[in-house]
Amino acid sequence: MPGPCHVSCLGAFAMSDAADGPLLDTPLSDLHRELGARMVPFAGYAMPVQYPAGIIAEHNWTRESAGLFDVSHMGQAFLVGPDHETTARALERMVPSDIVGLKPGRQRYSVLLNEAGGIIDDLMVTRSISPDDDGRLFLVVNASRKAVDYDVIRAGLPADVRLDPVEDRALVALQGPKAAEVMALHAPAAADLDFMTAASMEFDGIDCHVSRSGYSGEDGYEISVKAGAAEALVKALLADERVKPVGLGARDSLRLEAGLCLYGHDIDETTSPVEGAIAFVLQKRRREAADFPGAARILSEFGGNVSRLRVGLKLEGRAPAREGAEIRNESGETVGVVTSGGFAPTLGAPIAMGYMAKDFATPGTKLEIVVRGKGLAATVAELPFVQQRYYRKPKS
Amino acid sequence: MNIRYTEDHEWISVDGDVATIGITDYAQSQLGDVVFVELPDVGKKLAKGDEAAVVESVKAASEVYAPVDGEVVEVNGAIVDEPAKVNEDPTGAAWFVKVKLSNASQLDDLMDETAYKAHVDAL
Known part of the structure; x- marks a missing residue:
C-alpha cells in the first residue's frame, strides 16, 4: 500500500524499531520461520508479528485456549548481592516499590525511575524461592530498554551488589485459560504457583524457571529456559492441540484489552507512575519513606495534585x-x-x-x-x- | 478484461469507460486482518495519486490512492459493513470503488499482470 507504510504495512512493528545493522535472532527464530511467521524488526530483533492464522485468530485463541509467545528479546538479568536485604535495598534506590518486603518466590511489577519521577522502564522483579539463592533478584525488562536499564542500574549499585545480564536463555509465555492444564502435563509443579509467584522446576526433564504471570490479561506462565533447550520445550507445548503460536501483533491487542501499558507508548521518561495509572507500584512503606527518585513529584501527584x-x-x-x-x-x-x-x-x-x-x-x-x-x-x-x-x- | 496494477498494490479493471479499483491479494496478505474501510462519496472527483480510500488492519492504517483520474460512480458498501471481506476476496467481491475514467491513457503507465508479478517477486 502506498504512503509511509508502503509494502510492510504493519505499523508500529515495521516502522518504529528499524534497527541499524543486522537484526538479532532469538533461540526460536528458526522455528518461527518453519511455522510460517511473518518476521518484522522489533527492538533490534527479528520477531514474529503473526503466523499464518493471523492476528485476530491468534488473539481469540489466547482468550479461548492457550497461546505460545516467544518473548526472548526481553532482557533477563540477575541482581546479585550478599543477602536479600542488601540486594533489595540496592534496587529500591531506583524503584518506588517495596522490594525488601518481597517474600521468597514472589514477583512484583515495578518501574525504574529517573530523578524527575519519570519512568525509565517497567519491569518484573522476582525473589528466588530457594534459601540458597538468598540475595538474588531476577529482573525482566523491556527489549528496547535493556541497554539503558542496565546502565542506570549499574550506576546506582553499591560495591557488593552486581548486575548479571542473562544472555543464554530464552523466555516464552504460555497464556490463556487452558495454559495451566497443558503446563501441568509437562511441569506438574507449575499448577501450584499462584499469580505473581515463581519457582524453578523441570519441564519434561528440562530445567527452567517458571512464573505465573504474563501480558495478556489471562492466566498463564512465563518460562525462562536455556537457549539450547528452548526449541524442544516449545515444540512439546505446540504438540498439544490446545496450544498455538501467537505473534507480537496479538500480544499487543491482548495487552491493550487488558489495560496494560506498553513502554515507549503509554509510559515513558516524562510520565510518572501516578499519571500512568500504575500507582500500585508505590507500596506504603516507600511512600512514607519518600526515598525514591522523583519522590517529591510522585507523592504530590499521589496526593491528588496530578x-x-x-x-x-x-x-x-x-x-x-x-x-x-x-x-x-x-x-x-x-x-x-x-x-x-x-x-x-x-x-x-x-x-x-x-x-x-x-x-x-x-x-x-x-x-x-x-x-x-x-x-x-x-x-x-x-x-x-x-x-x-x-x-x-x-x-x- | 483489461486489468492493470500499481506499484502500491492496487488493481484496476477497465470495462468501457468505467474502472473498478481494489487492492491486490499481496496487499491484503501484507495488511493482515482488515477491520475498517472508509470509502469516498459517490460523485467525488479524484486525480491520480489522490487518497481514494482508507483501509485499516488490526495494527495499521493505510491509504488507497487513485491510480488514474476519474469520478467516483459507485462504492462497495459491503466492505464497509464487513471489512474482513477484503482479506477473503480482494480481487473479486471486495472491490473498493468504481470510477468513470477521464484520462484513459493513464492506464498505459500501469503494470500488466506479468510486470506486477515480477514487482511483487522482487520485494
Whole structure:
C-alpha cells in the first residue's frame, strides 16, 4: 500500500524499531520461520508479528485456549548481592516499590525511575524461592530498554551488589485459560504457583524457571529456559492441540484489552507512575519513606495534585484511533492524546488508551478523537476493557 | 478484461469507460486482518495519486490512492459493513470503488499482470 507504510504495512512493528545493522535472532527464530511467521524488526530483533492464522485468530485463541509467545528479546538479568536485604535495598534506590518486603518466590511489577519521577522502564522483579539463592533478584525488562536499564542500574549499585545480564536463555509465555492444564502435563509443579509467584522446576526433564504471570490479561506462565533447550520445550507445548503460536501483533491487542501499558507508548521518561495509572507500584512503606527518585513529584501527584491521567477510551463506530491522535472535549479544546489504539477482537470494536487532562479523565466522559481530520465520538472507559482472569490460589 | 496494477498494490479493471479499483491479494496478505474501510462519496472527483480510500488492519492504517483520474460512480458498501471481506476476496467481491475514467491513457503507465508479478517477486 502506498504512503509511509508502503509494502510492510504493519505499523508500529515495521516502522518504529528499524534497527541499524543486522537484526538479532532469538533461540526460536528458526522455528518461527518453519511455522510460517511473518518476521518484522522489533527492538533490534527479528520477531514474529503473526503466523499464518493471523492476528485476530491468534488473539481469540489466547482468550479461548492457550497461546505460545516467544518473548526472548526481553532482557533477563540477575541482581546479585550478599543477602536479600542488601540486594533489595540496592534496587529500591531506583524503584518506588517495596522490594525488601518481597517474600521468597514472589514477583512484583515495578518501574525504574529517573530523578524527575519519570519512568525509565517497567519491569518484573522476582525473589528466588530457594534459601540458597538468598540475595538474588531476577529482573525482566523491556527489549528496547535493556541497554539503558542496565546502565542506570549499574550506576546506582553499591560495591557488593552486581548486575548479571542473562544472555543464554530464552523466555516464552504460555497464556490463556487452558495454559495451566497443558503446563501441568509437562511441569506438574507449575499448577501450584499462584499469580505473581515463581519457582524453578523441570519441564519434561528440562530445567527452567517458571512464573505465573504474563501480558495478556489471562492466566498463564512465563518460562525462562536455556537457549539450547528452548526449541524442544516449545515444540512439546505446540504438540498439544490446545496450544498455538501467537505473534507480537496479538500480544499487543491482548495487552491493550487488558489495560496494560506498553513502554515507549503509554509510559515513558516524562510520565510518572501516578499519571500512568500504575500507582500500585508505590507500596506504603516507600511512600512514607519518600526515598525514591522523583519522590517529591510522585507523592504530590499521589496526593491528588496530578494534571493528567492514563485512561481507557471506547470509540463509537468502527474506525480505530492510533497513537498520537488528538482528543478534544465538547468545546473543541485539546484535552488529551491517544498513546495506544487499535481494534479489540474480543469486543469487536476499536479501543484506545491515552492521557487526559484530569478533569476529563472520569469514566463516562464524552469526547472526540481526531482521526484523519474528523472528530470521532468516544467515551472514557474503565480499564481493563476485558476482565483480567489471573489465577488466585484458594486460601488454605 | 483489461486489468492493470500499481506499484502500491492496487488493481484496476477497465470495462468501457468505467474502472473498478481494489487492492491486490499481496496487499491484503501484507495488511493482515482488515477491520475498517472508509470509502469516498459517490460523485467525488479524484486525480491520480489522490487518497481514494482508507483501509485499516488490526495494527495499521493505510491509504488507497487513485491510480488514474476519474469520478467516483459507485462504492462497495459491503466492505464497509464487513471489512474482513477484503482479506477473503480482494480481487473479486471486495472491490473498493468504481470510477468513470477521464484520462484513459493513464492506464498505459500501469503494470500488466506479468510486470506486477515480477514487482511483487522482487520485494
